[in-house]
Amino acid sequence: MNNYTTRRKLIAATGISTLAMALNTSNIVDKHSEWLEEWKQLQLSWYEADTNGNFDNLKCVNLENSWRHLGKLICETPAKTIEGIYAKLQYLKIELNENSENQWDDMLFGIQSDLIEFE
Numbered sequence: 001m002n003n004y005t006t007r008r009k010l011i012a013a014t015g016i017s018t019l020a021m022a023l024n025t026s027n028i029v030d031k032h033s034e035w036l037e038e039w040k041q042l043q044l045s046w047y048e049a050d051t052n053g054n055f056d057n058l059k060c061v062n063l064e065n066s067w068r069h070l071g072k073l074i075c076e077t078p079a080k081t082i083e084g085i086y087a088k089l090q091y092l093k094i095e096l097n098e099n100s101e102n103q104w105d106d107m108l109f110g111i112q113s114d115l116i117e118f119e
Contacts, residue, residue: 030080032087035070039091042067071095079114088114 046055046063055064071091079085088111 028080030084032074032077032079032084035074036087036091039067039070039074040094042070075110078110078117080117085111085114 042063046060046067049055049057049059049063051057055061074088074091079088092111
């Protein structure tokens, strides 16, 4: 047996290591999609908790605090996957349609930073 590396061996080894790297990156945890779904559910629960137009009750206040916290997590936590960036964009779309206030510059800067990581 010789100690020469053939092209086939090199390509095979590279393919396996590339596959191994791809499998390792698929284990990346990105909670943005999960946070977005929970955020939507909290908002729905808040609307359902309305008591004759009075959202100042304790249940509504707690729900609002929770959903605002999730919104902050979505905006400020760097996305690690394309799905995470997509969840951020979905959140932005919903918020832009519902509110004129919020941290749009922070959100857009965060998405820009996330995309730079994928280059």
